[in-house]
Amino acid sequence: MEYIKSKIRDVMDFPTQGIVFKDLTTAFKDPRALHILGWDLSQLYRDKGVTKVVGIESRGFICGSILAFELGAGFVPARKPGKLPAETIKATYAKEYGKDTIEIHKDAIMEDDIVVLHDDVLATGGTMAAAYELVKSMNPKKIYINFIIELGALNGRKALPEDVQVDSLIVY
Numbered sequence: 001m002e003y004i005k006s007k008i009r010d011v012m013d014f015p016t017q018g019i020v021f022k023d024l025t026t027a028f029k030d031p032r033a034l035h036i037l038g039w040d041l042s043q044l045y046r047d048k049g050v051t052k053v054v055g056i057e058s059r060g061f062i063c064g065s066i067l068a069f070e071l072g073a074g075f076v077p078a079r080k081p082g083k084l085p086a087e088t089i090k091a092t093y094a095k096e097y098g099k100d101t102i103e104i105h106k107d108a109i110m111e112d113d114i115v116v117l118h119d120d121v122l123a124t125g126g127t128m129a130a131a132y133e134l135v136k137s138m139n140p141k142k143i144y145i146n147f148i149i150e151l152g153a154l155n156g157r158k159a160l161p162e163d164v165q166v167d168s169l170i171v172y
């Protein structure tokens, strides 16, 4: 994990004043860091029978896809409004910097699915809480949640349901 940490870049005041942005592009472009990320995430769920990984736009698509591939699961994108072509369900939520809406295809998750929700960073938890509610409304058998980075000081876990397993590879 120290290797991955060494590849994460802190960008000050992005996208707005006062935010320290955890830039993972510097880890994603490093072959060894990307390999470790995919492997470590997949180790969390080897015996869990996962059938779908939901990645949150857009940085959640990167390791979400790798995780799905590693687990032999399908990949489902949770996207910003107006991007998905077929019928969707949506939720609006508050973020660390502003408001946003997230959408998922109505037929993306089935009742016999075991689902992992993935995003790169847990900040206030608003994004993931909204994605969780969308997926939960589709009644899958089980939902897991993970992040590459958790910003502990922002207490994002409080926004997530207590009875769901939440894993983060790195906590700051």
Ligand code: AMP
Residues within 6 Å of the ligand: 019, 020, 021, 022, 023, 056, 057, 059, 094, 095, 096, 097, 119, 120, 121, 122, 123, 124, 125, 126, 127, 128, 151, 156
């Ligand atoms: P939140 O809903 O507050 O948990 O915000 C999480 C979403 O915003 C994730 O999709 C992150 O990619 C992004 N995000 C929020 N804060 C940061 C940050 N300080 N550094 C990097 N990404 C962030």
